[in-house]
Amino acid sequence: MEQKAKTARQRAREEITEEILAAARARLTSQGPGELSLRAVARDVGMVSSAVYRYFASRDELLTALLIEGYDSLGAAVEAADRAVTDRADISERWSAACRAIRSWSIEHPGDYALLYGSPVPGYAAPQDTIAPATRVISVLIATLIDAHRTGAARVPSAPPAAPPGTESTVAAAMEFVKLRDESGTLSDAEIAMRTIMAWTTIFGTISFELFGHLVGSVSDYEAYFDQVIARVGHDLGIL
Amino acid sequence: MEQKAKTARQRAREEITEEILAAARARLTSQGPGELSLRAVARDVGMVSSAVYRYFASRDELLTALLIEGYDSLGAAVEAADRAVTDRADISERWSAACRAIRSWSIEHPGDYALLYGSPVPGYAAPQDTIAPATRVISVLIATLIDAHRTGAARVPSAPPAAPPGTESTVAAAMEFVKLRDESGTLSDAEIAMRTIMAWTTIFGTISFELFGHLVGSVSDYEAYFDQVIARVGHDLGIL
DNA sequence: GATTTGCAAGAGCACCGCTCTCGTTTGTTG
DNA sequence: CAACAAACGAGAGCGGTGCTCTTGCAAATC
Numbered sequence: 001m002e003q004k005a006k007t008a009r010q011r012a013r014e015e016i017t018e019e020i021l022a023a024a025r026a027r028l029t030s031q032g033p034g035e036l037s038l039r040a041v042a043r044d045v046g047m048v049s050s051a052v053y054r055y056f057a058s059r060d061e062l063l064t065a066l067l068i069e070g071y072d073s074l075g076a077a078v079e080a081a082d083r084a085v086t087d088r089a090d091i092s093e094r095w096s097a098a099c100r101a102i103r104s105w106s107i108e109h110p111g112d113y114a115l116l117y118g119s120p121v122p123g124y125a126a127p128q129d130t131i132a133p134a135t136r137v138i139s140v141l142i143a144t145l146i147d148a149h150r151t152g153a154a155r156v157p158s159a160p161p162a163a164p165p166g167t168e169s170t171v172a173a174a175m176e177f178v179k180l181r182d183e184s185g186t187l188s189d190a191e192i193a194m195r196t197i198m199a200w201t202t203i204f205g206t207i208s209f210e211l212f213g214h215l216v217g218s219v220s221d222y223e224a225y226f227d228q229v230i231a232r233v234g235h236d237l238g239i240l
Numbered sequence: 241m242e243q244k245a246k247t248a249r250q251r252a253r254e255e256i257t258e259e260i261l262a263a264a265r266a267r268l269t270s271q272g273p274g275e276l277s278l279r280a281v282a283r284d285v286g287m288v289s290s291a292v293y294r295y296f297a298s299r300d301e302l303l304t305a306l307l308i309e310g311y312d313s314l315g316a317a318v319e320a321a322d323r324a325v326t327d328r329a330d331i332s333e334r335w336s337a338a339c340r341a342i343r344s345w346s347i348e349h350p351g352d353y354a355l356l357y358g359s360p361v362p363g364y365a366a367p368q369d370t371i372a373p374a375t376r377v378i379s380v381l382i383a384t385l386i387d388a389h390r391t392g393a394a395r396v397p398s399a400p401p402a403a404p405p406g407t408e409s410t411v412a413a414a415m416e417f418v419k420l421r422d423e424s425g426t427l428s429d430a431e432i433a434m435r436t437i438m439a440w441t442t443i444f445g446t447i448s449f450e451l452f453g454h455l456v457g458s459v460s461d462y463e464a465y466f467d468q469v470i471a472r473v474g475h476d477l478g479i480l
Numbered sequence: 481g482a483t484t485t486g487c488a489a490g491a492g493c494a495c496c497g498c499t500c501t502c503g504t505t506t507g508t509t510g
Numbered sequence: 511c512a513a514c515a516a517a518c519g520a521g522a523g524c525g526g527t528g529c530t531c532t533t534g535c536a537a538a539t540c
Contacts, residue, residue, distance in 0.1 A: 009506060009517070032359060034274030039496065050499080051519050059497065118359025119272060120452055131457070170465050174458040194468060197458050198442065204454075205445015206438075212360055214444075217371070218414035218437050225410050228434060236476075249486065249537060279527065290529080291488050299528065 017055050019045050024066055028111035033063060034121065063121070067130050070112040075136025077105045082140050091148040092240040098140050099203055099230045106207045113211060117204055135177075138200055142178055142187075145196060148239045149186045155238040167194055192237075199233040257295050259285050264306055268351035273303060273361065303361070307370050310352040315376025317345045322380050331388040332480040338380050339443055339470045346447045353451060357444055375417075378440055382418055382427075385436060388479045389426045395478040407434055432477075439473040 006014075023044040027036055038059050039049040056062040081101030085094045106113040116134075120126070148154035168175070171193040178187050178196075206229050209215045210222050219225045234240030263284040267276055278299050279289040296302040321341030325334045346353040356374075360366070388394035407430040408415070414433045419425075427433075446469050449455045450462050459465045474480030 007507065013517090032274075032361065034272075034361075037496065038498090048520055049497080050521075053498075054518060114359035117448075117452070117454070119354035121272065121274075126453070135457075164468075166464065167468065170459065170461045170468065172460050177457060194465075197455070197465075198446075198469060198472065201445045201449045201455075202438065202442045205441045205448065208357075208445065208448060209441045212357070213366070214357070215437070215441075217375075217417060219410065220412050221410045224406065225434075225437075228404075228407065228410065229438060232438065247538070253486090277527065278529090288489055289527090290490075290531090293529075294487060 013055070016045070020052060020055055020062070021065060021069065024062060025069065025112075028066060028115065029109065030111065032111060033066075033115040033118070036063070038062065060121075063115070064127055064130065066112070067115060067126060068133050070109070070116050071130060071133035071136065073109070073112065074102070074105050074116065075133060075140075077101050078137050078140050082144065088147065089151060089153065091144060091151075091153045092234065094144045094147075095141075095234050095239055096227075096230055098144065100226075102137060102203060103207055103210075103226050106211060110211055113207070117208060118212075139181065141200065142181065142196065145192070145237065145239070146178075146182050146184070146187050148237075149192075150184050153239065167191070170194075171197060195237055199237055202229065202233050253295070256285070260292060260295055260302075261305060261309065264302060265309065265352075268306060268355065269349060270351065272351060273306075273355040273358070276303070278302065300361075303355070304367055304370065306352070307355060307366060308373050310349070310356050311370060311373035311376065313349070313352065314342070314345050314356065315373060315380075317341050318377050318380050322384065328387065329391060329393065331384060331391075331393045332474065334384045334387075335381075335474050335479055336467075336470055338384065340466075342377060342443060343447055343450075343466055346451060350451055353447070357448060358452075379421065381440065382421065382436065385432070385477065385479070386418075386422050386424070386427050389432075390424050393479065407431070410434075411437060435477055439477055442469065442473050 020041060024036060024041045027041060027044070036059070038052055038056075041062075042049040042052045052062075056065065078098050078101045081097040082094050085097050087093070145154070167190040171190055174193045174197055175188065175190065178193060179185075182188075206226060210219075210226070215222070215225075231240060260281060264276060264281045267281060267284070276299070278292055281302075282289040282292045292302075296305065318338050318341045321337045322334050325337050327333070346357075385394070411430055411433040414437055415428065415430065418427050418433060418436075422428075446466060450459075450466070455462070455465075471480060
């Protein structure tokens, strides 16, 4: 029985669910994921703690919802930054814009960043629902790379350490991932896959080190440093 | 009044302190830092929770002690790996051994790794006592780099993106750090400092991504991949 | 030997995640 | 419209947490 008119209860349920998520999200910006208290969130929305369990079966389920929201929020920010570059052939600008968007979002949402890319909650395994939103960021970067190679804007990866035999199997999963979103088939090089994963981990490693305080005694100007990192990994990828 | 013979009380205090730390450390390998329960640790050593407060003023202080122990443990492992390379002129081998030691230790001590390099506890600021142990790892890497440049084993950083003007101030703190442990003064290049920090963050970014599960869909053979990363950042540094 | 100090134990506080019960409200069905 | 079923919020309660305070005992000092 299809019914387009939501009942008052359905409507209220959606609103309250969103309210709880918003409150949890707000708490997440000032606290960490491990310290997120379901009771405190309940108080924020004016409910008793047990009532929250009508909407989320457990604290972990709430965290999962926040995880998905976080990945989607970051992914959307990066996609928007890429889309904002009107000259689609300007690979360098698209790459820089996307990378800067990652860092900006991370700095604006440190709690969410810790939830997404910090130490995972030990007993908690992220369910399948999270992997699709989680791939949005890397998808933007790969799409830019594909465009770069398709239009010939990218130098072929230059000499130094070429991928040794066996690299294909090392990064096989990544190449499969790329193949799915590269109908032109221009990006089927293990060396490129290798460098892409490295670029990816370097970017997030840099942000993690900055946010988690490991660069305190080393880097004076985080933004300038990050721009340097962007430029260097971009150069290593043959773009920029 | 100097007394060389420790009293029974002093001796017991040291032993029990060590016992508590060992129990906490044991729990840390299977759980995360956030989940570490002081009460559970107390039960493990056969005490009541309040008794532990005679030895550690708070849970945070216990975490600080574990933090220092962790940094020292990792630092010692990396130092040992470097020291085990008898041919001190074999920069490539020393670099690889040190990097592999970082990863090995991290995999063997995932709980400690999360404590050291994962998301920090929000309200908790690491005290000064931790920074000295924390620099042991990077010190080993820098020492190897210094040797490489002193003996002429390192290629000068090749062309691509040379450090733009202003890089000196961006990584000024790092260059000061290097100068302190480089009496020969061979390593006073902003470009090298820049690349060193990048290598450092890339190595730990890679390990974090592996341990925190972000490489699941991309990398099939973590060890082979990490060896590749070692080789490429080593190449970028002019060694190897 | 008397006294000061260090220590383990216990009770207790406020908080946590989570479960269960109990009225009440809402939606559906006869 | 009436009756039933489902969803809901509130509250009490369980076992757990970090931490404080008091109490009695043992060790070190005088």
